[in-house]
Each structure stands twice: as structure tokens, then as C-alpha cells.
Amino acid sequence: MSTDQHQRPASPTTLELLGAAGGFVRGMLRPRPVDSRLIDTITDAGLPEGGATVTVRALPQVPRSVPAGGVIEGAGMRRRVRNAMTTFVVEHPEATFLVDPSYCRDAPHRAIAELPGVLRPVVTPPADTLATVDSLAAAGVGRIPDFALPTHAHWDHVCGLLDLPGIPVHLRNTERDWILGPARPPVGGVRSALTDGRAIVAYELDGPPVATFTASHDLFGDGAVILVELAGHTPGSIGVLGRTDAGWVLLAGDAAWHYEQVDRVRQKPAFPGVFVDEDRDAAFAALHRLHLARRLVRVVPTHDHDAAAALR
Numbered sequence: 660m661s662t663d664q665h666q667r668p669a670s671p672t673t674l675e676l677l678g679a680a681g682g683f684v685r686g687m688l689r690p691r692p693v694d695s696r697l698i699d700t701i702t703d704a705g706l707p708e709g710g711a712t713v714t715v716r717a718l719p720q721v722p723r724s725v726p727a728g729g730v731i732e733g734a735g736m737r738r739r740v741r742n743a744m745t746t747f748v749v750e751h752p753e754a755t756f757l758v759d760p761s762y763c764r765d766a767p768h769r770a771i772a773e774l775p776g777v778l779r780p781v782v783t784p785p786a787d788t789l790a791t792v793d794s795l796a797a798a799g800v801g802r803i804p805d806f807a808l809p810t811h812a813h814w815d816h817v818c819g820l821l822d823l824p825g826i827p828v829h830l831r832n833t834e835r836d837w838i839l840g841p842a843r844p845p846v847g848g849v850r851s852a853l854t855d856g857r858a859i860v861a862y863e864l865d866g867p868p869v870a871t872f873t874a875s876h877d878l879f880g881d882g883a884v885i886l887v888e889l890a891g892h893t894p895g896s897i898g899v900l901g902r903t904d905a906g907w908v909l910l911a912g913d914a915a916w917h918y919e920q921v922d923r924v925r926q927k928p929a930f931p932g933v934f935v936d937e938d939r940d941a942a943f944a945a946l947h948r949l950h951l952a953r954r955l956v957r958v959v960p961t962h963d964h965d966a967a968a969a970l971r
Contacts, residue, residue, distance in 0.1 A: 671775060676777065678933070679929045679932075679933045680930055682929025682930070682933060683928050683930040686733055686926075686929055687728060687732075687733055687736075687928075690732045690733030690925055691732065691943065693924045693947070694943070694944070697944060697947050698950075698951070701871050702868075702871070703870060704870060704871070704872075705869070706870055706907060706955065706956075707869065707882035707885060707902070709881055709882030709883065709902070711752065711881040711882060711883035712883055712902050712903055713750060713751045713883050713903060714904075715747055715748075715749050715903055715908050715910070716747065716748045716749075716750075716798065716971065717745050717747055717959075717967035717968070717970040717971045718745065718746045718747070718748060718789075718791070718800075719789065719797050719798055720743040720744055720745050720788065720789055720794060720967075721785050721789060722742060722743040723741070723743070723784055724740070724742075725740060726739060726740075727739065727917075727919070729928060730920075730927065730962075731916070731917055731920050731923075732925045732928045732932075733925060734925065742962050742963070742964060743784075743788075743963075743964035743967070744761040744762045744962070745962065746758070746761045746791045746794060746819060747759060747899075747910055747961075747970065748795075748800060749899070749901055751878075751879055751884060754806065754879075755802065756804050756805055756806045757791070757804045757806075757808065757819075758807075758810065758899050759809055759810055759816040759961050760791045760807050760809070760816070760818075760819030760820050761815050761819050761961070762815065762818060763790050763791070763820075763821040763822050764790045764792070764793070764821075766788075769821055769849075770815075770818040770821075771783055778931055778934060791819030791820075791822065792822040792823055803823065803826060804823075804826060805826070805827075806828065806829055807819075807823070807826055807828045807829070808828075808899065809828065809830065809912075810896060810897055810898065810910065810912025810961065811892060811895065811896040812830065812834050812837070812838035812893065813893065813913065813935070814849045816912065817849055817852045817853060818849045819852075820853070821849065821851065821852050826857075827857065827859070827860055828857060828858070829860045829861075829862060829878075830853070830859050830862075831861070831862060831863070831864065831886075831895040831897055833895030834893060834894065834895025834897075835859060835861055835895070837895060838850065838853065839853060839854070862876055863876065864887070864888055864897070869885055869887055869900065870952050870956065871951045871955075872887035872888050872889070872898070872948055873888050874888040876897075883901065883902050884899065884901050885901075886898070886900070887900055888945075889911065889912065889945045889949075891914065891936060891937070891939075891941030891942030891943070891945045892912070892913045892914055892935070892936050892937065894937055896912055896913070896945075898911045899912075900956065906956070906957065907955065908957045908970070909952065909956045909957065909958050909959065910961065911949060911958050911961070913961060914942065914945045914949060914960070915949060915958075915960040915963075916960055916962045917960055917966070918958060918959075918960060918965075918966045920960070921946065921949045921953055921960070922953065924946050924947060926939070926942065926946060927942075957969070
């Protein structure tokens with residue numbers, strides 16, 4: 660794939676790296692406090708009624724052990740948590756689709772090479788990480804899904820599409836314009852995974868507030884799959900809320916990297932957070948909404964291997 664200068668994000672400057680390092684140390688010592696005023700303004704709009712349900716499965720994946728403080732601000736570097744490149748399969752009576760087709764074959768050359776060099780060691784998963792297409796086969800999914808629905812368009816949520824040519828992608832208008840527009844995304848989506856003749860089905864969050872989230876989109880019109888506002892990590896980040904027989908599940912993408920962030924309202928550490936969150940304040944606000952929603956729904960961040968385990 661091409662990695663020309665139009666696709667490559669600009670590398671962080673020395674000053675930006677020093678600022679992120681300083682922010683990382685400050686966050687370790689004194690994490691950003693919960694915004695009590697914001698918490699007090701968030702209301703519960705309720706969950707949709709209806710009888711239709713879906714199944715939500717996490718595909719098998721190879722986790723890696725990382726320091727908790729590398730994904731959760733202030734969590735410390737001695738404790739370890741498990742991180743993974745999870746893809747989810749959602750089965751609705753009308754369609755089967757992928758949420759966050761995360762990883763492609765030969766990703767170091769086809770995808771990770773787009774990233775600034777300083778970020779590559781941080782984000783590169785184990786060598787035996789399963790490509791989405793191989794994970795589908797390992798899980799016994801006997802058909803190609805009808806479409807893909809990324810929670811956002813960073814490389815590790817779309818590059819699995821490179822091995823799945825032809826399947827359409829549902830992408831929020833805001834996210835489509837950000838990732839495919841003339842400006843360079845800050846950490847590079849894989850543009851070729853979304854182009855080369857692939858159909859993009861754009862949508863808006865044109866529905867009312869749902870649970871603690873300010874806007875929504877009913878994907879099938881029956882209340883079984885609701886897309887909700889989680890902008891911050893990227894301009895058009897969304898969560899995928901599914902009604903299952905066991906209750907509501909919210910696939911939260913990278914609004915949080917680990918469930919502990921949701922439970923304790925802890926943002927991503929400054930390194931690499933300042934380079935991967937498009938709007939740190941909006942991302943922190945989204946964490947507050949997830950924190951309150953966790954009493955209503957099961958919240959599953961895409962990269963939290965253990966949170967996804969209950970869906971395998």
C-alpha cells in the first residue's frame with residue numbers, strides 16, 4: 660500500500676514529545692480529577708424498547724501484557740493488564756456485520772508503517788496477533804459479513820478490511836470527512852482500507868438521546884442496534900449499543916482502552932494519549948458518560964481483552 664506524505668501523519672516534534680512525557684509523569688502522580696459538575700448535568704434518557712435482539716461475539720485474539728499505567732492514567736507501571744486487537748461480530752436478523760475489523764495480515768508493512776516512528780513500538784501488537792480474516796475462520800464464522808462498522812477510523816479499527824475486499828463500510832459522516840479529507844489525520848487511518856472502490860454507507864447520529872449519550876442512530880429501525888455519540892478520541896467516534904438476550908452491550912471503541920478507565924473515570928496517559936486523542940477534553944467528557952452508563956449496560960472497550968472475554 661502507499662505510504663506517501665498525504666497519508667502519513669506528521670511526526671511529533673521534540674517539544675511535543677517532551678510535553679507528552681511531562682504530562683505522563685504529572686498524570687502518574689496526580690490523575691485528572693472527575694468533573695463533578697459534568698456528572699451532575701448528565702441525565703439518563705432511557706434505553707429503547709422493543710423485542711428484537713442481536714448476538715455479539717468477540718473474535719479470538721492474542722493478548723499482550725502491558726503496564727497498567729500505559730493505558731490508564733495514574734494506574735502505575737508495576738501492575739499489568741491485557742490488551743488486544745479485538746474485532747466483534749454482531750448478528751441481527753437482517754444482517755451480520757463486523758465492529759472494528761482491527762488487524763490485517765502483514766500489518767507492520769501495510770498499516771503500522773503509516774504511523775510516526777515514535778508511536779510504532781507502543782502500538783505494535785504481538786507477532787502472532789490474528790488478522791481479522793483469520794480470526795473469523797478460527798471462530799467458525801462461515802460467511803463473509805454483510806458489512807463493517809468501525810467505531811472510528813484509526814488504523815487498528817479498519818485495517819482488517821484490507822483482507823476483506825468488497826464488503827461495504829458504514830461510517831459516520833463526520834468520521835468519513837475527517838479520515839478521507841485533505842488534512843492529515845493525527846495518527847493515520849488506513850485510507851486504502853476505505854477506498855479502492857469500496858462502498859461507504861454514510862450515516863448521521865440523527866436520533867434522540869439514549870441512556871447517558873446525547874445523540875443516536877437506530878441502525879435497523881427496530882431498537883436492537885443503536886449507535887451513540889462518543890466523539891473525542893476522533894471527531895466522529897461512536898459506540899455500538901446492542902440489545903442481547905442477556906442484556907445491553909456497548910462496544911465503546913477507543914473512548915476507553917480499558918474498563919478500569921470507565922469505572923474510575925481515568926483518561927489515557929498523556930503519552931501516547933495526546934497524540935491519539937483528537938480532543939482530550941471531549942474524550943474525558945465521554946468517559947464520564949460511559950461511567951454513568953456502566954450501571955445500565957455492559958461496557959466493552961475494544962482493546963480490553965478481559966472485558967471482551969465474556970463475549971467470546
